[in-house]
Amino acid sequence: MGANRSRIVKWYLSFFLSERTATVSAVLALAMMPIVLYFGALAGTLDLAETYDLIIRFLLVATLLHSIRKHRLLLMQAATVGLLFCMLCAQSQYSLRELVGADTETYITMGLQGFIFLAGELMVLFVQSLVCVDHFVVHVARRRGATRLFVNRAAILFLLALLVVQLIIAPTLSFGHAYVLHVWTLHLDELVIFVLLMCAELILMVDSKALVEE
Secondary structure (H helix, E strand, O other), rough: OOHHHHHHHHHHHHHOOOHHHHHHHHHHHHHHHHHHHHHHHHOOOOHHHHHHHHHHHHHHHHHHHHHHHHOOOHHHHHHHHHHHHHHHHHHHHHHHHHHOOHHHHHOOOOOOOHHHHHHHHHHHHHHHHHHHHHHHHHOOOOOOOOHHHHHHHHHHHHHHHHHHHHHHHHHHOOHHHHHHHHHHHHHHHHHHHHHHHHHHHHHHHHHHHHHOOO
């Protein structure tokens, strides 16, 4: 049991501390953004706010990748904070305005998959909020207890699992084909961005721990 746990931890660290993982996830995230814009325009749901959000997201992902490859910790911290808030703002707009505020009944009447999708979006918003708060507690307030570090990593892993669930459910929703593709590509983009953010979080944790030990 202990040996299996040790192998899982080693795989987890080697995967998320790998520059290759960060590079692949960042490239996928950047490549997905024009596709998100295309399907959003095709579905007629794209507005200036979402376009602006994707532009800022593009710049922050590129900056975060650059900081990871060059190991510039201050820039990495700034890009991580910016990207976390950018993702949180976009998710709050989608969950609280478009879903809960205007279209709750539409999702409920779809049946179980509609209800799960709506609940999943609200859960994604909650976990993103937790990740943002915990990031500031760990890296800004410098309270790096074992529990807080565990919560930070577990929350992002749980968020990745939630996004996978949303990717599975989205194609079953009874919306127009273009809108479903827009939602699906948007969530796929979010998934790879949070893989990139997990890489940055682990690098920052490892370096801050080494700094304290010195």
